[in-house]
Amino acid sequence: xxxxxxxxxxxxxxxxxxxxxxxxxxxxxxxxxxxxxxxxxxxxxxxxxxxxxxxxxxxxxxxxxxxxxxxxxxxxxxxxxxxxxxxxxxxxxxxxxxxxxxxxxxxxxxxxxxxxxxxxxxxxxxxxxxxxxxxxxxxxxxxxxxxxxxxxxxxxxxxxxxxxxxxxxxxxxxxxxxxxxxxxxxxxxxxxxxxxxxxxxxxxxxxxxxxxxxxxxxxxxxxxxxxxxxxxxxxxxxxxxxxxxxxxxxxxxxxxxxxxxxxxxxxxxxxxxxxxxxxxxxxxxxxxxxxxxxxxxxxxxxxxxxxxxxxxxxxxxxxxxxxxxxxxxxxxxxxxxxxxxxxxxxxxxxxxxxxxxxxxxxxxxxxxxxxxxxxxxxxxxxxxxxxxxxxxxxxxxxxxxxxxxxxxxxxxxxxxxxxxxxxxxxxxxxxxxxxxxxxxxxxxxxxxxxxxxxxxxxxxxxxxxxxxxxxxxxxxxxxxxxxxxxxxxxxxxxxxxxxxxxxxxxxxxxxxxxxxxxxxxxxxxxxxxxxxxxxxxxxxxxxxxxxxxxxxxxxxxxxxxxxxxxxxxxxxxxxxxxxxxxxxxxxxxxxxxxxxxxxxxxxxxxxxxxxxxxxxxxxxxxxxxxxxxxxxxxxxxxxxxxxxxxxxxxxxxxxxxxxxxxxxxxxxxxxxxxxxxxxxxxxxxxxxxxxxxxxxxxxxxxxxxxxxxxxxxxxxxxxxxxxxxxxxxxxxxxxxxxxxxxxxxxxxxxxxxxxxxxxxxxxxxxxxxxxxxxxxxxxxxxxxxxxxxxxxxxxxxxxxxxxxxxxxxxxxxxxxxxxxxxxxxxxxxxxxxxxxxxxxxx
RNA sequence: GGGCGCGUAGCUCAGUUGGCUAGAGCGCUGCCCUUACAAGGCAGAUGUCGGGGGUUCGACUCCCUCCGCGCCCACCA
Numbered sequence: 046x047x048x049x050x051x052x053x054x055x056x057x058x059x060x061x062x063x064x065x066x067x068x069x070x071x072x073x074x075x076x077x078x079x080x081x082x083x084x085x086x087x088x089x090x091x092x093x094x095x096x097x098x099x100x101x102x103x104x105x106x107x108x109x110x111x112x113x114x115x116x117x118x119x120x121x122x123x124x125x126x127x128x129x130x131x132x133x134x135x136x137x138x139x140x141x142x143x144x145x146x147x148x149x150x151x152x153x154x155x156x157x158x159x160x161x162x163x164x165x166x167x168x169x170x171x172x173x174x175x176x177x178x179x180x181x182x183x184x185x186x187x188x189x190x191x192x193x194x195x196x197x198x199x200x201x202x203x204x205x206x207x208x209x210x211x212x213x214x215x216x217x218x219x220x221x222x223x224x225x226x227x228x229x230x231x232x233x234x235x236x237x238x239x240x241x242x243x244x245x246x247x248x249x250x251x252x253x254x255x256x257x258x259x260x261x262x263x264x265x266x267x268x269x270x271x272x273x274x275x276x277x278x279x280x281x282x283x284x285x286x287x288x289x290x291x292x293x294x295x296x297x298x299x300x301x302x303x304x305x306x307x308x309x310x311x312x313x314x315x316x317x318x319x320x321x322x323x324x325x326x327x328x329x330x331x332x333x334x335x336x337x338x339x340x341x342x343x344x345x346x347x348x349x350x351x352x353x354x355x356x357x358x359x360x361x362x363x364x365x366x367x368x369x370x371x372x373x374x375x376x377x378x379x380x381x382x383x384x385x386x387x388x389x390x391x392x393x394x395x396x397x398x399x400x401x402x403x404x405x406x407x408x409x410x411x412x413x414x415x416x417x418x419x420x421x422x423x424x425x426x427x428x429x430x431x432x433x434x435x436x437x438x439x440x441x442x443x444x445x446x447x448x449x450x451x452x453x454x455x456x457x458x459x460x461x462x463x464x465x466x467x468x469x470x471x472x473x474x475x476x477x478x479x480x481x482x483x484x485x486x487x488x489x490x491x492x493x494x495x496x497x498x499x500x501x502x503x504x505x506x507x508x509x510x511x512x513x514x515x516x517x518x519x520x521x522x523x524x525x526x527x528x529x530x531x532x533x534x535x536x537x538x539x540x541x542x543x544x545x546x547x548x549x550x551x552x553x554x555x556x557x558x559x560x561x562x563x564x565x566x567x568x569x570x571x572x573x574x575x576x577x578x579x580x581x582x583x584x585x586x587x588x589x590x591x592x593x594x595x596x597x598x599x600x601x602x603x604x605x606x607x608x609x610x611x612x613x614x615x616x617x618x619x620x621x622x623x624x625x626x627x628x629x630x631x632x633x634x635x636x637x638x639x640x641x642x643x644x645x646x647x648x649x650x651x652x653x654x655x656x657x658x659x660x661x662x663x664x665x666x667x668x669x670x671x672x673x674x675x676x677x678x679x680x681x682x683x684x685x686x687x688x689x690x691x692x693x694x695x696x697x698x699x700x701x702x703x704x705x706x707x708x709x710x711x712x713x714x715x716x717x718x719x720x721x722x723x724x725x726x727x728x729x730x731x732x733x734x735x736x737x738x739x740x741x742x743x744x745x746x747x748x749x750x751x752x753x754x755x756x757x758x759x760x761x762x763x764x765x766x767x768x769x770x771x772x773x774x775x776x777x778x779x780x781x782x783x784x785x786x787x788x789x790x791x792x793x794x795x796x797x798x799x800x801x802x803x804x805x806x807x808x809x810x811x812x813x814x815x816x817x818x819x820x821x822x823x824x825x826x827x828x829x830x831x832x833x834x835x836x837x838x839x840x841x842x843x844x845x846x847x848x849x850x851x852x853x854x855x856x857x858x859x860x861x862x863x864x865x866x867x868x869x870x871x872x873x874x875x876x877x878x879x880x881x882x883x884x885x886x887x
Numbered sequence: 888g889g890g891c892g893c894g895u896a897g898c899u900c901a902g903u904u905g906g907c908u909a910g911a912g913c914g915c916u917g918c919c920c921u922u923a924c925a926a927g928g929c930a931g932a933u934g935u936c937g938g939g940g941g942u943u944c945g946a947c948u949c950c951c952u953c954c955g956c957g958c959c960c961a962c963c964a
Contacts, residue, residue, distance in 0.1 A: 052923090256963075263964090280964055293964085325962055335964040344962045423963050468891055472960055584958080615958085653900075657892080659957080663899060665913055668926095676924070683923035728901070732911075739928085743921090750922095835930085842918055842930040849921045879921090 046791045048685055052678035054671070057782045058644050062196055070795050071115075071201040073122050075570060083119035084574040085111060086558050086607055087202070088582050088590075089126030089210055091133055092187040098662050101198055101635045103613035105651040107581040108200045109723040110611065112778035114578075115201070116801040122574045124206035124561050125195065129184035130215070131550035132245065132429065135489045138176070138183045144169045146176035146488045148545075173488050173523065180489045184209070194635060199644050199781045201797065208560050210553045211491070216519035217565045219553045220494040222597060223442075224515055231600055232444050232483075234508055238339070238346045239482060241437040242430045243364030243396075247486040248441055249427040249434060250549060253589075257426050259433070262417035263331065264404060268292060271307035271320070277414070279331030281422065283407065284366070284399040285338035287314050287388055288359040293348055294334045296322035301334060311336075312412030313387045313403070314371065315379035321352050340436035342425070343478070359391075360435045366399050368392045396435065440507045442493065443480040444552075447599055455595050458605055462721040463657035466584060466612040473588040481593070483552040490547030494520045496527040503538040511541060518565075555593035558606040577607040584612045584657065611721050614659040638667065645780040646670035652779050655724040673731065674783040677776065680738050681769060681787040687749040689766035689791075693759055696814040697748075698869035700764035702826035703741050704811040707733070707771055709824055711804035714775055723778070730775040737768065740831035747876040757872075760814065767810060774802040829866040830874055833857055837878040854882040861887045 065071060085107060090100065107123075115121045139145055142158040145168035152174040163169070171179070188209075195202060208214050226232035239248040264283040268276040278292065292309045294301035304320045311318060318336075325344055326335055337348045339356045348354065357375065361367040371388060372381030387406055391399040407413035424433045446452070452474045461467045484493075494513035497505050511527045513520045522543035526532050534540030556564075558577050563570035576598070582590060591610060598606035638647050642664070649670025654660030695701055710733045714726040742765075747753070749761040770792070777784040777796045788796035811822035836857075841850055855878070857867060864885045867874070871883055 256961090261963095278964080282964075325964095327962085327964080331964065337964085342963065344964070347962075425963075463892095465891060469959060472890060476960060588959080617957095659893090661899060663913090666899070669912065672926080675926075679924040679927090681923085686923075725901085725903090728911080735912095738923090742923085746923095838929055839931090845918055847919055847921065848929065849919090
């Protein structure tokens, strides 16, 4: 046993961080079988943004569980992944290196980005392979800062297991998953309307949409009805008039009953379009009739699909109106020349410019009535985008969703912590529309293992992919060649073309359980760790990450990917505002918090956020955590200085009472942890610990010194030793550094590999010290005795006397039951209170 | 518009199936260098439990309703 004279938190973190790494304290023992393992599908942090306290908070929550399960005897599989795949990384790399990917450029072997990044608006164009390589470099550096943070905060991750979402394992798994779904017709390629970001030139999935309130205006357009009468239509998108393919009204709307099945004619373009009925048309909106354009919004897509309408595409992928020829098939007009003249005014303009121009044209030709009426309305944006989404048709890969009942059943099967989070999942499943588009027109991502044949005329057949074989994965179709072809045939008539796109990042991260457990690369590991036990994650990505992962596992394994989902809340600053992500040495920079308060203290703060609850960023809580850690050092030093031992008999009623109360605490903390309520486990442990220090230690210290004979001394020493060991165990998941330090003073091995405290064993010790068979240990004795001691202190405090003031006599008045309990530890009270005599009065 | 969560001391939050005078910590006030700890210890004060109804012997806890905050979802012509 070696106890420092002046225990301190100084240097503990570096010391134990190193020791744990050297000794492999958290190493996963892969000889263990599935039922002995607790496996965690750690969220791979997006290696693109700044670190903020929210990261620390939620990852620490997972670590509490990991450490608890490890002490419970489970072999914890706790790897870390890195999400370095996708658009966020591309943007970060563009910013950090001052480059931009231009896929038309050839690979430049010697390219290096400039030391100093140039002007943001003048990026250096680089080839796709060069750009992907840059992404890899940048990501590696960022991963180091993340590694440092996770180590500093004490995550008990086994760093020898892990993955990158752009790494070979992830690419193999993604491509294998792709091929298998395709083979089962659960995945298909089709040209279809797709939400499209015109700035990033990429398709966007339903889950990445957000609504933003922006100004707009109603324009009232004069269509001509079938009998030459005016038919007024309100629209916020007049520029889409040339794309109008029908006029729609509600089937029950009496105003339009006579018109259904007949035709209207558009202003400016003279296109004859059918007047159709659909219940999505709202009689109370505008004039009750709407124009259906291909495509202004998702409702247009629904109408177009369900009513089997034609298509007139005017918005191109760059967000400008493309040239079209009026009078050609599909672009019929009652006056093609006039239509063309009007359209030529719009072609080449952006949507916004075209809107302004067409409003003028309409006004000039009497096609509108009155001024546009300004409104503010919600418009769909991509969450990363800056201009409203357009809808374009293009070739995309889609995964079919399983039927809703199957998905809802999976949601029920999963244990949610907290349970109410299941509702978010169910809401999302019930609101699903269309299939899951997994195609992104980007560069840094997992490519599709597909090529397309080119006919002798040079036309690519985008709907007849040539697929890679599973054993050739991962492939990069832009670098690899399909079987039966050679490189010279790339992009040649009679040859092949690579699939130009990459997978949506969710198409890969929906397979994190499979990737991290070795589905493709390590079947032995897979058998020992899958399905996994726990998915910890944030609530805002239930509809994406969680949902998609359930879908993939449902298809691949006909099972849930994990048994439990622990959903963490947000971190708020004390003003109750959501934390901004602008960090970087800000007061809320987690590395600053850790160096200021200590890792254990920051973890203590994080433990206050139960699953699903938001947590305020509060330095005050961190101070308390630091105080607690220091108290643990000092109290432990004191207890151990009294020659505490964990072997022996505990005979004194007060000691037995303390152990019984401690056993109850262990039971409660264990039950709380099993419900993922680590916050309660800590709260109760902390409460017990402070009263243990304030009351129990004071009550027994003189006896432990030997003031009351050997039997009483031995009892106290054993009780102190058992209590200390138990408390260190209960605190270990929360305060790994300080508990390990204290543990090392007097115990072998690591506290983090020691067994979780055993309530029954404590009760047995408490019972074994009984004087008679009926003498049950009574947790209330300690409470009564502590209350009495507190009264004595209060009297001294009110008399403004020192606590060491001698008291000649004390009279205690209470119920006979409580006095009987007090009587069991009268000598300890006298000793702690420096009391000469105690008289009890019922 | 629909759903979920939250609203308890100045602040951050506990309060498990309804049950004795509603709790903790921080902060505040006072006292104490007590042989583990003065970056400490001891003690004290502090509440219309968001408002209003209802059920009940009894409601912070259950039901209804309203108010406020947050989040998720929604077809946005």
